[in-house]
Amino acid sequence: MPWLRRRPRTAGAQSIYQMSIHPGPEHASARQDETLLEAGLRAGLSLPYECRNGGCGVCMCTILNGRVDHGAYQPSTLTAEMRAEGKALMCCAVPLEDIEFEVPVDNLRSGAASTIKRYQGRVEQMERLSDTVMRVLVSLPGSQRITFVAGQYINILLDNGERRAFSFANPPHDNALIELHVRLIPGGRFTTHVFEQMKVGDSIDFEGPLGRFTLHAGTRPMLMVAGATGFAPIKSIVEDAFHRGVQRPMELYWGVSDVNDLYMLDLAESWAREHANFRIVPVLSNPADSDVWRGRTGLVHEAMLADHADLTGYEAYVCGSVKMVEAAVPDFLAHGLGKEACYSDAFNPAATSIPGNAPAAEEGPSA
Incomplete structure (x- = not known):
């Protein structure tokens, strides 16, 4: 199943592996149980990513030499055929030895790979749409508005560094407020907070927009x-x-x-x-x-x-x-x-988080 906890490495295993990353090549080192993405970002590289959950496929790379633990991911995002071709998701894959891989960008030092922005919003309205769904409307300071494409989502940033993904429910032309539909997940840290503690006026930190689940131009029904x-x-x-x-x-x-x-x-x-x-x-x-x-x-x-x-x-x-x-x-x-x-x-619903788990969405991306 996706997002299960990765097995810890055995005692005595090498804790540092060297990474050679193309184009460049650029060089970085991966600490024990550190993903390719985490190690590359720590080295200051501009690596493409979005969900950090093994769900969106934005961080896909090609392993040229070396072995990785692919970790937990959505099988539809990284199929068996893709793995056979050497593909891996940087947000999930952990090196098992010195590794060489290629990322489909022009420049790993350009600073343009990720355009994700962070925001702090304010809860303006809460409406219980059913016993288990809450409609939450969020504003940005002043007259600020976020530009997005219909179908995209945001990551709510929790105080422990975890993320929870929720889709924009409002259309892009109606963006004075961000509309989120939050479904109560038993044991879910964030969703339980929404239903039991959150109130109008609370601040909420998030990043976005993210995602590629958007309407494509065409004429097909x-x-x-x-x-x-x-x-x-x-x-x-x-x-x-x-x-x-x-x-x-x-x-x-x-x-x-x-x-x-x-x-x-x-x-x-x-x-x-x-x-x-x-x-x-x-x-x-x-x-x-x-x-x-x-x-x-x-x-x-x-x-x-x-x-x-x-x-x-x-x-x-x-x-x-x-x-x-x-x-x-x-x-x-x-x-x-x-x-x-x-x-x-x-x-993938996230209940009370398990130490060592990658961040998982209680709803979304999602939804």
């Missing part, structure tokens, strides 16, 4: 699959598409456990009434009262395939849990969806 608060980035994408006059057919399959988890169904249904090119299909996997619910049931991606057995010529956007994304994407490809037309964003 769009099929969107959202699991739970995977609805947040889809909301941003859909509202942005409406604002820009996108006329492509858009169908959203929103999968949740029970009807109470469809926390903004009224909004999605209003989109369908107001826009002829939009359709919403809610799907419940475990309805509490099957006698009351008359809609679709089962796995959300299977509901979509029941309506669209041949995905040739479509474009798919999938956002939800790692389990959902890992089940949906291969199934979609097997039904004719082109790899170049499949975009996904998976999040």
Whole structure:
């Protein structure tokens, strides 16, 4: 499973390994249990990265010589075929010996590899959308606004250095406030704080924007699959598409456990009434009262395939849990969806953090 704790090295293992990094080459040393990314950043190199979680693929590199422990990552981000070609994720991979690898940038000293900015916002409004989802609106000082692309996310920075990823739920043209949908995760450090302690006026530190789960230009009809608060980035994408006059057919399959988890169904249904090119299909996997619910049931991606057995010529956007994304994407490809037309964003719930774990998202990127 992704994000499991990496096994500690055995006693007596060499604690420092030398790294030769192309282009350049540049040289750095990796301490015991330090990832390629951590060691490179500590050496002042401009390495590309975003999630630091093994989920986005931005930090992909090619191992030229030496061995690494690939660590914990999303299998859809680093496939077995990619590993066989020597690919590795710098944010997860730990050297097991002196290592040589290549990063797909022009200059490791340019300072332009990462454009992530840090902000301190203020909680302006909190609204409980359901028993387990809180809508949080965040402002920036003065008239400052953050520029982003629909579908991107931010990392909330915790006081212990960990990060929690949450997608923008608002569209880019409506950015006076940042809208986040926070789902309560049992044992989740940040989400529990939101539900039990956070109040209007609190400050919140974050970095962003991050992510590449964004609407791609084209004319193909769009099929969107959202699991739970995977609805947040889809909301941003859909509202942005409406604002820009996108006329492509858009169908959203929103999968949740029970009807109470469809926390903004009224909004999605209003989109369908107001826009002829939009359709919403809610799907419940475990309805509490099957006698009351008359809609679709089962796995959300299977509901979509029941309506669209041949995905040739479509474009798919999938956002939800790692389990959902890992089940949906291969199934979609097997039904004719082109790899170049499949975009996904998976999040992994983080409960109380385990010492030594890489930062994991309680929601997002996410969502």
